Amino acid sequence: MSTADLAPALAREEAADPFSLGGEVFTSRLLLGTGGVPSLEVLERAVRASGTQLVTVALRRVEASSSGAMLEVLERCGVRLLPNTAGCRTAREAVLTARLAREAFGTPWVKLEVIGDEQTLLPDAVELLDAAEQLVADGFTVLAYTTDDPVLGRRLADVGCAAVMPLGSPIGSGLGIRNPHNIALLREAVTVPVVLDAGIGTASDAALAMELGCDAVLLASAVTRARDPERMALAMRQAVEGGRLARGAGRIPRRWHAEASTPMQGLPEL
Amino acid sequence: MTIPLTVNGAPAALAAGSTVAALVAQRSGGHDRVAVALNGDVVPRSSWPTTELSPGDVLEVLAPTAGG
Numbered sequence: 433m434s435t436a437d438l439a440p441a442l443a444r445e446e447a448a449d450p451f452s453l454g455g456e457v458f459t460s461r462l463l464l465g466t467g468g469v470p471s472l473e474v475l476e477r478a479v480r481a482s483g484t485q486l487v488t489v490a491l492r493r494v495e496a497s498s499s500g501a502m503l504e505v506l507e508r509c510g511v512r513l514l515p516n517t518a519g520c521r522t523a524r525e526a527v528l529t530a531r532l533a534r535e536a537f538g539t540p541w542v543k544l545e546v547i548g549d550e551q552t553l554l555p556d557a558v559e560l561l562d563a564a565e566q567l568v569a570d571g572f573t574v575l576a577y578t579t580d581d582p583v584l585g586r587r588l589a590d591v592g593c594a595a596v597m598p599l600g601s602p603i604g605s606g607l608g609i610r611n612p613h614n615i616a617l618l619r620e621a622v623t624v625p626v627v628l629d630a631g632i633g634t635a636s637d638a639a640l641a642m643e644l645g646c647d648a649v650l651l652a653s654a655v656t657r658a659r660d661p662e663r664m665a666l667a668m669r670q671a672v673e674g675g676r677l678a679r680g681a682g683r684i685p686r687r688w689h690a691e692a693s694t695p696m697q698g699l700p701e702l
Numbered sequence: 703m704t705i706p707l708t709v710n711g712a713p714a715a716l717a718a719g720s721t722v723a724a725l726v727a728q729r730s731g732g733h734d735r736v737a738v739a740l741n742g743d744v745v746p747r748s749s750w751p752t753t754e755l756s757p758g759d760v761l762e763v764l765a766p767t768a769g770g
Contacts, residue, residue: 466768475768490769491737493710497765500733518769531744532764536737603770630770652770 442673445680451647453486453625454541454573454594456512460485461642462672463514463627464665465652468604472505474661479509482655482665487511488543490518491533514575516543521556523563530567541573543597543629543650553603557584561591568592577629580614582621589622596622597650600641601631604653608637612644619645635664635671642675643683705757716755723750726763733765 450457464484469475479487487506491497506513515533520526523546530542546563548556555578567574568591576588580598588596598618601607608631609615619626628641629650638649649672658664704715709729716725722738722745730736738745739762745753755761 465770467770469768488770490767491764492767492769494729494731494733494736494763494765495710497733497767500735500766502768503735503766516769528739528742528744532737532739532762535744535747536735536764536766538735 438673438677441677445677449680451625453648454575458485458648460669461648461676462638462669463488463629463648463650464655465650466502466506466656467518467652468656469661470656472501474656475502476505476509477662478655478665479506479511481662481669483669485511486514488514488516488650488652489537490516491529491536512541513537513539514541514543515539516577517545517563518547520546520563521548521559522546523559523566526559526563527566527570530563530572531570534572540571541575541594542567543575543577544593545577555579555599557581560584561587564588564593565591575627580611580618582614582618585618585626586621589624593624595625595627595647597627597629599630600628600637603630604657605631606633606654607631608633609640609644612640615641615644615646632668635667638668638671639675639678642672643679645679648672705755705759707755707758708760710761710763720755721751722753722755722761725755725761726750729763730765735766737764738762739764 451461460483462482462484463486464482465488515537517526517529520529526546546556546559547553564574564576574593575595576593577597585596600609625647627648627650628646632651632654641649655661655665703718705718707714
């Protein structure tokens with residue numbers, strides 16, 4: 433096999449087990465956030481290099497919002513928009529923000545974020561579950577940003593979230609996946625897609641997320657704040673693809689001691 | 703005659719009888735994907751022309767921006 437075989441191998445993998453989210457099938461398992469992007473030119477290059485099909489956006493007061501040109505860029509790239517509820521601290525705020533986003537963007541999809549702590553931006557579990565339940569009842573396709581707690585993940589799936597999106601570490605921290613065991617447990621705990629969201633610092637973090645069984649990876653700062661966002665977007669794309677193939681290929685078990693790869697049989701006595 | 707309002711956290715005044723549509727026209731700054739909250743509830747786009755503002759109304763006029 434050469435690297436030219438990579439694309440067909442991925443295509444076979446996706447055909448056998450497609451990434452279905454909210455009733456839609458995506459061939460890219462990398463979701464990209466637009467926060468922190470230095471310019472629209474960089475945004476467009478990064479989006480194209482990443483191969484993403486789903487991009488997060490936000491709502492802010494008109495005087496503080498970016499120009500309509502950002503949406504033109506995203507439309508030109510052919511990506512689907514995923515509005516978020518970033519900055520919301522209560523279920524009431526998050527539900528209202530999601531409804532406003534549905535009006536503004538014309539989509540019932542929402543990345544639900546309800547933040548409980550200023551310093552760590554960790555999710556508020558109680559408000560999050562409450563908001564998720566209300567939004568699902570209101571017909572939203574809810575992708576819930578959550579902690580890496582498998583029990584909370586299961587509760588979010590139980591109330592009808594279309595995806596559970598655990599953090600690897602705090603938003604924008606670049607600390608990677610601090611508790612890989614919890615991510616793997618969460619993956620086992622729910623049948624809806626699990627999207628590793630937040631904390632990714634570099635390509636190996638994204639690959640690890642996929643190796644742990646995540647269905648996709650959502651990241652923003654790791655690309656938008658990288659020295660070269662376009663190059664990092666490409667690295668993330670390949671990391672997600674590599675991690676996905678590795679997961680499917682089945683890694684060897686970890687061993688305490690060595691296991692020789694060269695056979696001992698026929699070893700000469702010298 | 704004008705009515706006192708709070709728009710995006712700051713005091714504002716609009717002619718009596720003004721609608722949400724008039725406010726959006728004044729504030730949207732070229733954005734076509736705007737959403738409006740009036741006293742904590744969404745005003746659907748279809749209701750903008752018929753929703754008259756009252757003294758003391760609190761409004762948020764929002765538009766898309768980049769975000770995680």
